[in-house]
Amino acid sequence: MSDAVSISDLATADPAQVTPFLNKGFGEVLGLEYTELSGDRVRAQWAAVPAHHQPAGIVNGGVYCSVIETLASTGGGIWLGERGHVVGVNNNTDFLRAVREGTLFAEATPVHRGRTQQLWQVTVVDERDRLIARGQVRLANITDTDRLGS
Template structure:
């Protein structure tokens, strides 16, 4: 599956799509040393970026030719520090309406432990 749909920033982060449609987006991505904060753990902004990227893709695929989507809020909680390895993120819709969508993205480590969970509200621009 092509990461072109995610854009150059997501490609820089190393997001590798596993599957993507209007009902679910899944991807895996490496924790790299250049993405760590000074304490040696993955920067929270990277988590937020992955959450926004996957939720936006799923929302856009669902909306299709009816318009475009843009994020209007992103709240991400961090549960477990990670300093290396490969993470897997899955985005699923909570609400898909005429004007807005809400998607939840869970990120898990290689031992299937929950690392972060984010929620994105997106505006449907039709």
């Protein structure tokens, strides 16, 4: 997938084909493999590896926060489409079970989608479908995208 792709194109793309595009930069560290992309739901999976660990040898909570923010922002961006971009303005993540290794699965779904903001919930489960973490991300819908980063 080229650098010129817009986030709204993701809704019709094969998740396996757009994974490298979505994993640029910090996403490469997370190693997400997207399995579903739409403005109504985003799913991804990844392997918990030592690079994700904190000193006690378990996945760092920041990894869960990052995955949760990434999936919510991707879904919110797809939903907003060409009207603008989304930025996360609040991420509240609960860590429920420690993990050292294995495959983890995350799913993001909208709670509210309005004119100026969106609220998404995201769950993370392990291979045995045990809840590992859950989060909620509030996104601002930015329609004046030239002001981002100014």
